[in-house]
Amino acid sequence: MNLNKSFILAIVLALAGLICWEIFWRSKPEFYKAVLEDDRYLWAEHRAEVEKATKEDIILLGSSRTGFNFNTHVWNKVQGIKPINLATNGKPPGPFLNDIVYNTTFNGTLVIGVSPLFWFDVAENNRWQPANQWINHYHNQTYAQKLGYFLSKPFERNLVMLTSSELEFYNDLDLKSLINRVTISGRIEDDRMLYNFSYHDEDRNLMMLPIMKTDPEFAKKITYVFDGFLPSIPGFEAIKDEMPGIIDYYKNVIELFKARGGKIIFIRHKVEEPWNKVTKRFLPREKVWDVFVREVNCPAYHFEDYQFMSKYTLPDWSHMYVDDAKTYTRDMVNKLIEDGYLKKL
Amino acid sequence: MLFNSLSFVLFLIIVLTLYYSKLFKWTGKKRMLLLSSYIFYGMWNPPLVILLWISTIVDWTAGKRLAVEDNQKKRKMWLLLSMFVNLGFLAFFKYGDFLLENFVVVMNSIGIDFQAKPMDIILPMGISFYTFQTMSYTIDMYKRKIEPARTFLDFALYVTFFPQLVAGPIVRAKDLITQFYEEKKATTNQFIWGLFLLTIGLFQKVVMADTLLAGTSDAVFGSSKLLHGVDAWVGTIAFSGQIFFDFAGYSTCAIGIALMLGIILPDNFRYPYASLGFSDLWKRWHISLSSWLKDYLYIPLGGNRHGITRMYVALMLTMLIGGLWHGAAWTFMVWGGLHGTYLILERLQRKYLPFKITKWNGIFLAFITFSCVNITWVFFRAREFETAWNMIKSMFYMQTDGVKILDTFTIIKVTTVIAIMFLCHWVMRNTSMKDVSLKTSPYVLGVVWAIMTFLIIIAQGSGEQFIYFQF
Numbered sequence: 001m002n003l004n005k006s007f008i009l010a011i012v013l014a015l016a017g018l019i020c021w022e023i024f025w026r027s028k029p030e031f032y033k034a035v036l037e038d039d040r041y042l043w044a045e046h047r048a049e050v051e052k053a054t055k056e057d058i059i060l061l062g063s064s065r066t067g068f069n070f071n072t073h074v075w076n077k078v079q080g081i082k083p084i085n086l087a088t089n090g091k092p093p094g095p096f097l098n099d100i101v102y103n104t105t106f107n108g109t110l111v112i113g114v115s116p117l118f119w120f121d122v123a124e125n126n127r128w129q130p131a132n133q134w135i136n137h138y139h140n141q142t143y144a145q146k147l148g149y150f151l152s153k154p155f156e157r158n159l160v161m162l163t164s165s166e167l168e169f170y171n172d173l174d175l176k177s178l179i180n181r182v183t184i185s186g187r188i189e190d191d192r193m194l195y196n197f198s199y200h201d202e203d204r205n206l207m208m209l210p211i212m213k214t215d216p217e218f219a220k221k222i223t224y225v226f227d228g229f230l231p232s233i234p235g236f237e238a239i240k241d242e243m244p245g246i247i248d249y250y251k252n253v254i255e256l257f258k259a260r261g262g263k264i265i266f267i268r269h270k271v272e273e274p275w276n277k278v279t280k281r282f283l284p285r286e287k288v289w290d291v292f293v294r295e296v297n298c299p300a301y302h303f304e305d306y307q308f309m310s311k312y313t314l315p316d317w318s319h320m321y322v323d324d325a326k327t328y329t330r331d332m333v334n335k336l337i338e339d340g341y342l343k344k345l
Numbered sequence: 346m347l348f349n350s351l352s353f354v355l356f357l358i359i360v361l362t363l364y365y366s367k368l369f370k371w372t373g374k375k376r377m378l379l380l381s382s383y384i385f386y387g388m389w390n391p392p393l394v395i396l397l398w399i400s401t402i403v404d405w406t407a408g409k410r411l412a413v414e415d416n417q418k419k420r421k422m423w424l425l426l427s428m429f430v431n432l433g434f435l436a437f438f439k440y441g442d443f444l445l446e447n448f449v450v451v452m453n454s455i456g457i458d459f460q461a462k463p464m465d466i467i468l469p470m471g472i473s474f475y476t477f478q479t480m481s482y483t484i485d486m487y488k489r490k491i492e493p494a495r496t497f498l499d500f501a502l503y504v505t506f507f508p509q510l511v512a513g514p515i516v517r518a519k520d521l522i523t524q525f526y527e528e529k530k531a532t533t534n535q536f537i538w539g540l541f542l543l544t545i546g547l548f549q550k551v552v553m554a555d556t557l558l559a560g561t562s563d564a565v566f567g568s569s570k571l572l573h574g575v576d577a578w579v580g581t582i583a584f585s586g587q588i589f590f591d592f593a594g595y596s597t598c599a600i601g602i603a604l605m606l607g608i609i610l611p612d613n614f615r616y617p618y619a620s621l622g623f624s625d626l627w628k629r630w631h632i633s634l635s636s637w638l639k640d641y642l643y644i645p646l647g648g649n650r651h652g653i654t655r656m657y658v659a660l661m662l663t664m665l666i667g668g669l670w671h672g673a674a675w676t677f678m679v680w681g682g683l684h685g686t687y688l689i690l691e692r693l694q695r696k697y698l699p700f701k702i703t704k705w706n707g708i709f710l711a712f713i714t715f716s717c718v719n720i721t722w723v724f725f726r727a728r729e730f731e732t733a734w735n736m737i738k739s740m741f742y743m744q745t746d747g748v749k750i751l752d753t754f755t756i757i758k759v760t761t762v763i764a765i766m767f768l769c770h771w772v773m774r775n776t777s778m779k780d781v782s783l784k785t786s787p788y789v790l791g792v793v794w795a796i797m798t799f800l801i802i803i804a805q806g807s808g809e810q811f812i813y814f815q816f
Contacts, residue, residue: 002787003537009791014798021803144388148352164805175804176556184753191752 018161025160030211031171033199034160038089038206041149044138046204049084050100055108055261058083058342059100061093062113065269067206068198068319069113074329079337080345083111085204088131090167092118094250095131101253103139107261109342114268116283117233120246120292130166169196192228195221197316207322212315222316223274230278236287247292254296265341266293267332270303270310272317299341301332308335346388348543348598349551349806356385357602364606371528375498378606382507386470393469396434401504403430404479405497411486412493420487427483431476439473441466443673471511473670477637479504482518484641491519499525508602512595512811514613514633521608529607538779541794542601545778548797549594551806553762558587561759564750566726566736573747577739578719579756582763584726585719589618589766591812592631615777618718619711619770621702623687626714638667657692661685671725676733679724687717708771715767 025032036042050059058081060066066087076082086096093112100106121127137145156162164174170181170193183190197218198206212219239246254264268289271279283289285302293300303309308331312324320328336342346353360381364374387394407427414420436444442463452459482503485491494500503522509515531539565572565580572580596613603610617630627635646659661682668681702710720737727733739747773781782790 003534003541003790005787006791006794007537007540009788010794010798013792013795014802017795017799018802021799142389143391144346144350144352147355147388148350151351151355161803162805173803173805174556175552175800176560178803179556179758182754184757187753187756188749188751 022159022161025163025173030209031196032160032163032173034156034158034162035199036153036156036202037162037164038200038204039166040134040137041141041145042202042204043086043088043134044141046084046086047099047138050086050104050106053084053106053108056081056343056345057106057108059106059108059110060085060087060113061096061100061110062087062267063091063093063115063118064089064206065115065271065319066093066113066267067200067204068208069269069325069328070111070332071205071326071329072203073205074326075333078330078333078344079342082203087113087204088134089198089206091131091134092121092127093131094119094121095128095135097250097253099135099138101257103135105260107257109263109265110257111265111267114266114289116268116279116289120239120243120283120288163196165196167194167196169194171195192225194225197222198319206319207325208315208319210322213321219315226274226317230274233278233282235281236284239282243288243291247295250292251295254298258298263341264296264298265336266296266298266300268300268302268304270312270314270320272314275317299339301335306335308332346385347811348595348602349547352388356381361605365530372498374528375502375525378507379498379502379505382502382505382510385507386505386510389470390467393467396438396469396472397475397505400431400434400476400479401501403427404483404504405494405500407483408486408493408500411483424483424487428480431480434469435472435476438466438469440669440673474513474515475504475510477634477670478515481515481637481641482522485518494518494522495526506603506608508599508606508608509610512592512599513631514596514599514610515637516610516633520611524608531605531607535607536605539601539604539606541782541790542597542604542778544601544794544797544801546594546596546598546601547801549590549597550811551804552797552800554587554590554594555806556804557762558583558590558759561751561755562587562726566728566732568748568750569732570748570750571735571744572739573745573749574739574743575756576747576749576751577736577744579751579759581719581723581726581736581740583759585618585715585722586759586763586766588722588725588812589614595811616770616773618715618767619774620714620718621707621710622691622714623684623717624691626718627684627688634667634670638663638670642666657689660688660692664688674728676724676727676730679730679733680721683721683724687721711771711774712767 053059058075058079060070060072060083064087067085067089070083070085070087072082072085086100087093088096093114097110097112100110118127161173164172164177168177168180170177172178180193195218197209197212199209200206212222257264285304289300289302301309309328312320312328315321333342337344346356360378363369363377369377383394383397386397404427407423410423411420414423442465445461445464449459449461482491482494482500486493494503499522502525503516503518506516506521562580562584565576566584593614600610600612611633613631613633615629615632617626620626620629643659643663646662647655648659649656662685664681664685665678666681668677668679668684671677671680700706720740723736723740724733727736738744
C-alpha cells in the first residue's frame with residue numbers, strides 16, 4: 001500500500017479544488033463578501049462589553065430593522081459614544097432585554113427597535129428559543145469554543161467560501177445550503193426561501209447589498225418571501241386576550257430596569273405599506289403600541305409621527321438601504337439629543 | 346474539545362509535534378499525553394476534571410490492593426469501593442434527576458403529595474464511557490485476569506487517553522495499558538493511515554450525519570403532529586444513518602488519532618447494518634460496549650450456564666441496563682427491551698425454526714434486521730413516549746391522512762444515502778477498510794481522500810456535538 005502517493009495526491013487535489021471553489025465565489029462580489037460571520041460568537045463578543053459598560057453607555061436591541069437602520073459609526077460621530085450593538089437579525093429582542101435586566105447590572109440607556117410582530121408576542125414561545133440559545137451560548141461557552149472562534153476569525157475574514165448563516169439563507173455557501181437549493185415541487189407547499197441580501201461589519205452593522213437597489217428583480221425575491229406569509233397574519237382578535245399579559249410582562253421587566261437607574265427608548269422603524277397594513281390589522285396602533293408606551297412610560301418614536309423617520313423608500317419593504325441608514329441614524333441621534341434623552345459628548 | 350473543531354486541529358498539531366520531538370523520553374511523552382488529555386477534557390468544563398482524578402485515584406488504589414490482598418472479604422470490599430464510587434458518580438450525575446422524577450411519580454401515585462425541584466445537574470461529558478473503562482480494570486483485577494498497571498502514570502493515561510476518553514471505544518486494560526509500557530511511534534504508513542481514518546471519521550460526522558441526515562431526523566422527531574407514514578419512515582431511517590455516521594465517525598477518528606501516536610485501539614463498528622440477525626448486530630455495533638456488557642453483566646448474571654429461562658432473563662436484563670446506560674429515560678429502557686426481545690426471539694427461531702443462511706437469502710435477512718433495528722431507533726430518538734407512539738402509528742398504520750412535512754427531494758436524498766449505506770455495509774461485511782484499500786490503486790485512494798477533505802471543508806460544520814457525548 002503506497003499511502004505516501006495517496007496522501008500527496010489528496011493534498012494537491014483538495015487544495016486545488018478549494019482554490020477553484022474560492023475563486024468561483026469571489027467572482028460574485030454582488031452577493032458575497034469575506035467577512036466575519038454575524039453569529040452567536042460575534043454577538044457574544046459584543047455582549048461581553050456590557051459587563052464593563054457604564055451609565056453613559058448605550059445598548060441597541062432589536063431585530064433586523066435595528067440592525068439595518070442604525071449605523072453605530074455614524075452614531076458615534078454624532079453623539080461621541082459608540083453603542084454596543086446587540087440587535088439580532090431574525091430574533092425577537094425580548095429575551096435579550098431579559099438578559100440585560102436579569103443577568104447584568106447595566107444601568108445606562110437601552111434603545112430598543114420594535115418590530116411589532118416580534119415584540120408583541122407571547123413571551124417564551126418558540127421564536128424566543130433561538131434568541132435564548134445565543135444568550136445561553138454567551139453564558140456557557142467553553143474554552144474550546146472560545147479558542148475555536150479565535151482560530152476561525154482569519155479564515156472567515158479572508159475566505160468568501162465560508163459564507164453561511166444560522167438563518168440558513170437560500171444563497172449561503174455551506175454544503176447543506178447548497179444541497180437544499182435542489183427542490184422538487186409537488187409533495188408539500190414549497191418554502192419561499194429567503195436570500196441573504198446584506199453584509200455586515202464587525203460592529204454588527206447590517207448593510208444592504210447594492211444589488212437590492214440596482215436589480216429590482218433581486219429585491220422582488222425578498223418581497224416574494226414576505227408576500228408568502230404576510231397575508232396569513234390574523235387580525236387583532238387572535239391576540240386580543242393575550243395582549244394585556246404581554247404588556248404587563250414587559251412592564252415588570254422595564255420597571256426593574258428603570259428602578260436601578262436605567263433608561264429605555266423605543267423606536268418603531270418605518271415599514272412599507274404591505275407590512276404596515278398587516279401590522280395595523282394584527283396589532284392596531286391605538287390598541288397596542290399607544291397602550292404599551294403609556295403603560296411602560298418610556299420615550300417612544302413612531303415612524304408615522306416624524307417625517308425624518310418615514311421619508312425613505314425601503315427596497316424590501318422592511319429595511320433601509322445602507323446610505324439611507326446613515327442619514328436616518330444621524331437624524332435619529334440628533335433628535336434624541338434635542339429631546340434630552342441622549343447627551344452629546 | 347470536539348474532533349470536528351479548529352481548536353482540536355491546533356491541539357492535535359501541538360500534541361503530535363511534542364510527541365515526535367526529541368524533547369522528551371518515553372515517560373516524558375506519556376506525561377505530556379496525560380496533561381494533554383486533561384486539557385482536552387478541561388477545555389469543556391475544567392472543574393469536572395476532578396471527577397476523572399477521583400476515579401483514577403480510587404481505581405488505582407483499589408487495583409493495587411487487589412493485586413496483593415489475599416483475604417477474599419477485603420478483596421470484595423476494594424472492588425465494592427471502586428464500584429460504589431464509579432457507579433455513584435453515574436447515579437448522581439446521570440440519573441439523579443431521573444431517579445428524583447420517578448420517586449415523585451411513585452409518591453404521588455400512592456397518594457403522598459410530594460413535589461421536588463429538578464436538580465439540574467451538569468452531565469459530565471463521556472462519564473458513562475470512562476467509568477465503564479476504569480471499572481473494567483478493577484473487576485479484572487478482582488478476577489485476577491490481569492496484572493496491575495506498572496505505574497500510576499500508565500494507569501492514569503489509560504483512564505484519560507484523549508482520543509477515546511469521551512465516546513470510546515471502551516478499551517480494556519489489557520489492550521491499552523500494556524501498550525504504554527514501551528515507547529510507541531507510528532510508522533510513516535501507520536501515521537498516514539491514521540490521518541486517513543481521521544478524515545473518514547470527520548467525513549462521516551460532518552458530511553453524512555450533520556449535513557445530509559440530521560436536518561430530516563430533527564424535523565420529523567421534532568414535529569408534534571401525526572405524520573404521514575412516508576415521513577415517519579424517512580425520518581427514522583435518517584436518524585438510523587445519522588447515529589451510525591455520528592458514532593462510527595467518532596470511533597474512526599479516535600482509532601485514527603491513536604494510530605498517529607502509534608497506539609492501536611480496537612474496532613468499535615463492523616458494518617452493523619448488514620448484520621444477519623441481532624446476535625450478529627451486537628458483534629458489529631458499539632462492539633466495545635456490547636462486549637463489556639457481555640463480560641461484566643450477562644456472564645455474571647448466569648449467561649447461558651443455568652438453563653434457558655435464566656439465560657433469557659439475563660439477556661433481557663443486560664439489554665435493559667444497556668438501554669439505560671445510554672440515557673436516563675424510560676424510552677431508552679424500551680429501546681433496550683426491544684433489543685432484548687429480538688435476541689430472545691432469534692434464539693427461539695434458531696431452536697424451533699432453523700434455516701440456513703445463503704448468499705441468496707442473506708441480503709434479505711440483513712434488510713429485515715435493519716428494518717427491525719430502525720423500529721428501535723424510534724424509541725431511542727424520541728424524547729417522549731407520545732412522540733415515539735405517534736411515529737410508530739404513522740409507520741405501521743401508514744397514515745395516508747397524516748401530515749406531510751418532507752419535500753420530495755429530501756425523501757429522495759435520505760433514501761438514496763441510506764440505500765447506499767446499506768449496500769456498502771453488505772459489500773463490506775466480511776472485509777475491512779484496510780483490506781479494500783490494499784486492493785485499491787493509490788491514485789483512486791488519493792482522489793477519494795481529496796473529495797472527502799474538500800466536502801468536509803465546504804460543509805463548514807458548526808462544531809455540532811457528537812450524539813454519544815451525552816451518554
